[in-house]
Amino acid sequence: MTRQRRNLALQWLAFAAFLGAVVGFLWATVDWPVVRRLFFSGEVLADQFPTMITEGVRNTLVYTLIGFGGGLVFGLIAALMRRSAIPPARVLALAYVDIMRSLPALLVIIIVGFGLPIAFGESLPDWANSNFAAGGFALALVAGAYLAETIRSGLEAVPKGQTEAARSLGMKSGQTTFTIVLPQAFRIIIPPLTNEFILLLKDSSLISVLGIVVGQRELTTIGRQFSNSTGNYTPLIAAALCYVGITLPLTFLVRKLEKRANAGSR
Amino acid sequence: MSGVNMDSSGSSQTVASPALVPDIDVCNLTKCFGDNEVLKGIDFSVDPREVVCVIGPSGSGKSTLLRCVNRLEEPTSGQILIQGVDICDPDTDLNQVRRRIGMVFQQFNLFPHLTTLGNLMVAQRKVLGRSRGQSEAVAREQLEKVGLSEKADSYPSQLSGGQQQRVAIARALSMSPEMMLFDEATSALDPELVGDVLAVMRDLAQGGMTMMVVTHEMGFAASVADRVVFMADGVVVEEGPPAQILEDPRQQRTQQFLSQVLNPMSD
Numbered sequence: 001m002t003r004q005r006r007n008l009a010l011q012w013l014a015f016a017a018f019l020g021a022v023v024g025f026l027w028a029t030v031d032w033p034v035v036r037r038l039f040f041s042g043e044v045l046a047d048q049f050p051t052m053i054t055e056g057v058r059n060t061l062v063y064t065l066i067g068f069g070g071g072l073v074f075g076l077i078a079a080l081m082r083r084s085a086i087p088p089a090r091v092l093a094l095a096y097v098d099i100m101r102s103l104p105a106l107l108v109i110i111i112v113g114f115g116l117p118i119a120f121g122e123s124l125p126d127w128a129n130s131n132f133a134a135g136g137f138a139l140a141l142v143a144g145a146y147l148a149e150t151i152r153s154g155l156e157a158v159p160k161g162q163t164e165a166a167r168s169l170g171m172k173s174g175q176t177t178f179t180i181v182l183p184q185a186f187r188i189i190i191p192p193l194t195n196e197f198i199l200l201l202k203d204s205s206l207i208s209v210l211g212i213v214v215g216q217r218e219l220t221t222i223g224r225q226f227s228n229s230t231g232n233y234t235p236l237i238a239a240a241l242c243y244v245g246i247t248l249p250l251t252f253l254v255r256k257l258e259k260r261a262n263a264g265s266r
Numbered sequence: 267m268s269g270v271n272m273d274s275s276g277s278s279q280t281v282a283s284p285a286l287v288p289d290i291d292v293c294n295l296t297k298c299f300g301d302n303e304v305l306k307g308i309d310f311s312v313d314p315r316e317v318v319c320v321i322g323p324s325g326s327g328k329s330t331l332l333r334c335v336n337r338l339e340e341p342t343s344g345q346i347l348i349q350g351v352d353i354c355d356p357d358t359d360l361n362q363v364r365r366r367i368g369m370v371f372q373q374f375n376l377f378p379h380l381t382t383l384g385n386l387m388v389a390q391r392k393v394l395g396r397s398r399g400q401s402e403a404v405a406r407e408q409l410e411k412v413g414l415s416e417k418a419d420s421y422p423s424q425l426s427g428g429q430q431q432r433v434a435i436a437r438a439l440s441m442s443p444e445m446m447l448f449d450e451a452t453s454a455l456d457p458e459l460v461g462d463v464l465a466v467m468r469d470l471a472q473g474g475m476t477m478m479v480v481t482h483e484m485g486f487a488a489s490v491a492d493r494v495v496f497m498a499d500g501v502v503v504e505e506g507p508p509a510q511i512l513e514d515p516r517q518q519r520t521q522q523f524l525s526q527v528l529n530p531m532s533d
Binding site for chain 2: 159161162164165166167168169170171172175179180183184187
């Protein structure tokens with residue numbers, strides 16, 4: 001046996017010993033029949049799973065898409081304002097980004113969700129009080145601050161020669177930004193954008209603080225409610241599986257895109 | 267633009283009969299980057315249909331001068347007239363002027379997210395308001411002139427440096443410019459690709475295009491230029507016909523530069 005192979009064999013052995021110790025500890029200490037009954041009950045799962053998908057997964061996706069779409073709009077506006085020739089515009093954008101990034105998303109959702117209907121009173125239409133509108137708007141505010149920085153980094157990553165080439169052809173500043181610089185910037189930031197999407201997907205669970213309304217519940221809320229009413233943890237595990245089911249493909253996608261970006265093809 | 271304005275107040279309304287007005291007229295131009303004065307009072311002009319090559323050591327300010335001509339660089343002081351229009355006048359529509367000036371960069375600066383055709387069409391459509399069909403026809407015509415018709419649907423990353431630079435020239439020409447600026451157009455190219463690009467530039471010069479060419483290609487300057495301008499340390503040291511400047515320079519600074527460029531291994 002060569003030295004190299006012996007080394008590798010030792011590493012395998014150490015790993016097996018570690019794994020064995022962990023499994024052995026769990027085997028000896030965990031009450032397995034209880035776990036099977038309370039965490040992995042097929043009966044409860046069969047009962048709750050359809051609603052979990054049709055309401056939970058659906059609403060989680062809806063909240064995330066509203067938050068992300070709105071966040072992209074806020075982020076784009078803030079990123080462009082940070083490059084403005086007008087100093088107050090730059091200050092305003094900077095204030096928005098820095099303040100929003102220093103607040104917990106939960107706090108923003110509570111303030112916006114409960115505060116806006118009070119602040120605007122009668123001038124706000126009824127639909128604006130729904131979790132979709134108020135919660136989605138709050139999520140968009142938070143996401144917009146992070147996305148603004150991501151978009152700004154993308155804009156700065158586009159070489160200055162691109163702007164110069166466009167301007168030398170007689171294109172106006174706005175035309176240059178929207179037809180030459182932004183399309184390239186977005187290509188550069190697809191991986192970080194996907195990460196922001198995943199983070200937002202998980203933050204959508206915070207919207208449940210605005211109140212639980214049947215039809216507006218997302219995955220975490222449904223999981224907790226079903227778990228409480230059945231006295232069984234299986235719905236929580238099911239919710240977890242749903243999150244993984246949405247997020248894992250996205251994560252793979254990001255890795256693939258990053259690999260392609262690193263290979264230098266555009 | 268017609269008629270002669272004898273009033274020498276230097277207003278933007280200065281007009282004269284076309285034959286008398288230079289395409290590019292630079293007067294006492296200075297440019298500072300912080301404390302560093304790169305252009306120290308330049309007087310420079312290019313007449314219609316004239317080809318002027320600007321040579322000089324790196325750091326002499328020749329690229330900065332060229333970039334001031336379409337105001338990619340903001341002059342510190344002085345005057346720049348393009349066909350009689352003062353481009354430093356805040357009331358001048360700069361985009362209106364720039365569309366008449368084609369520019370070719372050292373690093374090509376093609377738009378990587380657009381195909382060759384897209385690169386040639388985007389400004390035609392956005393700036394000149396040409397239709398899709400019309401701008402595509404112009405683009406294909408220009409591509410044929412630079413010998414790259416078969417690359418119409420390729421992306422810049424699929425082209426060699428020489429091909430990219432020829433596409434960049436075609437992109438500038440698609441705007442039907444009245445003059446062309448070349449900023450060291452062959453400096454970033456592998457030696458074997460330089461010839462194709464120079465050939466395109468030579469054809470353009472022979473077709474009567476007004477050209478300002480910042481270059482290190484002495485052979486090109488000698489055979490194509492109507493006039494050669496030698497710059498060093500932010501001033502125009504000497505200018506004249508290529509034969510005189512390149513073979514019989516009067517100034518010692520010019521002689522020194524040429525001997526270094528032409529015999530890099532000596533002394």
